[in-house]
Amino acid sequence: MTSDRTTPQPTAQPAAELRLEGISRHFGASAALSEVSVTIPAGRFTVLLGPSGCGKSTLLRLIAGLDRPDAGRILLDGQDITALPPAARDLAMVFQSYALFPHLSVAENILFGLSVRRVPRPAQRERLGRVAGMMGLDTLLDRKPGQLSGGQQQRVALARAVISERPVCLMDEPLSNLDAKLRAEMRVEIRALQQRLGLTMVYVTHDQVEAMTMADQIVVMNGGRVEQVADPRGLYARPETTFCARFIGTPPMNLIAPDDLALADGIMPPGTLAGLRPEDIFLADQGPEAAVEGIEYLGADQLIAARIGRSRLILRLPARQGPPPARIRIGWAPGALHLFDPSGRRIAVPEHLFSPSSVKEPVR
Structure with missing residues (x-):
């Protein structure tokens, strides 16, 4: 059975580039941000990624105009917006708490910003029909937020941002209140929405899975500074610092003393570290010897914890190989x-x- 009803098509938004130049912010003697400079390309999905306290939410608040930097400039399509109040910036924002009004209906929550801006009612109705259909909310418009699931509340918050038709959308850990299954579903929906509308998206998270699966560009932050800016594949394949090497990847990259891998040949200075991803290490007939300390069975894979000299490392091996012996020799992919x-x-x-040079990778 087919329906004559068609879903309203989204209207593409004009893309806008954000540029941050030398942004610094201090709270007393503590530096929350130190000379942060990064370009957020127009129409792309950029994730600010890092641990708690790294400065990513502070940076988002500065972009939104909820706070002011102590130094530096924020430019939107070349216009300096550093001193502008939030209402004067061409931005929409989705908060972690969703910030829905419990006494208003879904429709009233979605339209709240347009009502404040005194957008004519016919235009409000037209936009509401289009956005509600796109977000799958058209049968829920008369309900109150308390009658909705977490995922439905998230869609209402997204719809309120989309209906504003602003070219830049800021998101501050919007999925942190959802369960794992719903987070995975909403990741797909948010990414698809951003691509359909051509929005410039700035998304804050501490979750590397969200960053790797959603982003066109990831800005890795640590201690108020930018560690690396790259696309997900580039960040994983070529981390520029040990922080990025350890922060990206599950399990993270192994960092090993070179002499434990028989690599200390007089060229590398003391303190140099060798990095190997767990999935790039394999069992070999020849090569550095390691003692197995533990096995974690994951179904298709198994994680092998081993000690090699003074270093500890993790190998990710196919579970079908069976448990390894107590002592193993390792090689790594070219x-x-x-x-x-x-x-x-x-x-x-x-x-x-x-x-x-002393080992060859076995056929798997």
């Missing part, structure tokens, strides 16, 4: 080795260390 200097910055891998 090109999988990363090196970091004593300050934690990435350095080039010497050509003769590009892949282990």
